[in-house]
Amino acid sequence: AQSVAQPEDQVNVAEGNPLTVKCTYSVSGNPYLFWYVQYPNRGLQFLLKYITGDNLVKGSYGFEAEFNKSQTSFHLKKPSALVSDSALYFCAVRLNAGNNRKLIWGLGTSLAVNP
Amino acid sequence: DGGITQSPKYLFRKEGQNVTLSCEQNLNHDAMYWYRQDPGQGLRLIYYSQIVNDFQKGDIAEGYSVSREKKESFPLTVTSAQKNPTAFYLCASSGGLAGAPSTDTQYFGPGTRLTVL
Numbered sequence: 001a002q003s004v005a006q007p008e009d010q011v012n013v014a015e016g017n018p019l020t021v022k023c024t025y026s027v028s029g030n031p032y033l034f035w036y037v038q039y040p041n042r043g044l045q046f047l048l049k050y051i052t053g054d055n056l057v058k059g060s061y062g063f064e065a066e067f068n069k070s071q072t073s074f075h076l077k078k079p080s081a082l083v084s085d086s087a088l089y090f091c092a093v094r095l096n097a098g099n100n101r102k103l104i105w106g107l108g109t110s111l112a113v114n115p
Numbered sequence: 116d117g118g119i120t121q122s123p124k125y126l127f128r129k130e131g132q133n134v135t136l137s138c139e140q141n142l143n144h145d146a147m148y149w150y151r152q153d154p155g156q157g158l159r160l161i162y163y164s165q166i167v168n169d170f171q172k173g174d175i176a177e178g179y180s181v182s183r184e185k186k187e188s189f190p191l192t193v194t195s196a197q198k199n200p201t202a203f204y205l206c207a208s209s210g211g212l213a214g215a216p217s218t219d220t221q222y223f224g225p226g227t228r229l230t231v232l
Contacts, residue, residue: 049219101165106157
């Protein structure tokens with residue numbers, strides 16, 4: 001079955017330290033990969049996506065993600081975490097097949113950045 | 116939250132009543148989506164529409180209905196058949212040419228929190 005896994009329910013990091021939020025996927029073909037962030041009681045905000053090309057993708061708010069095809073991973077990273085980065089992060093995958101625009105979603109990772 | 120609006124922000128209803136959640140977008144997007152979010156379960160797709168006057172069931176369509184009479188509007192009705200409707204409902208859109216990767220990003224509204232008393 002096609003799926004997206006975010007293996008950590010929660011990640012804790014000190015302000016100023018680098019952060020990583022992990023995502024792995026199991027889909028056929030060459031998928032499109034997305035990261036979103038959700039603040040409490042708000043909708044999701046798009047951070048970045050990988051379609052093709054350079055494996056390192058840069059996005060909003062200083063976040064970046066590295067696509068690793070051999071490990072089927074798309075981990076989200078930031079060199080220096082801010083307290084304001086504390087939120088819920090979702091990884092999603094779109095199958096690169098036909099006109100189907102459905103996304104397969106991970107369950108989310110709660111990031112807590114401690115001052 | 117871009118050009119997608121959802122109303123109301125909070126909605127309280129009694130059991131057995133149908134309720135309709137509004138979703139409007141001014142992004143000229145072709146595709147629109149409804150998701151349900153419950154704690155610890157991530158996002159689950161209820162219905163989606165890739166073009167006006169057409170829509171498909173998602174993973175948890177039972178107890179819900181939609182219409183897509185206009186490009187900018189995709190209302191969701193939560194019927195009395197939905198056994199556990201209390202949740203946070205999110206509408207999204209993505210747009211442009213079908214299948215084009217540059218248009219595949221989904222943009223979300225601010226959500227409606229539905230509580231059934």
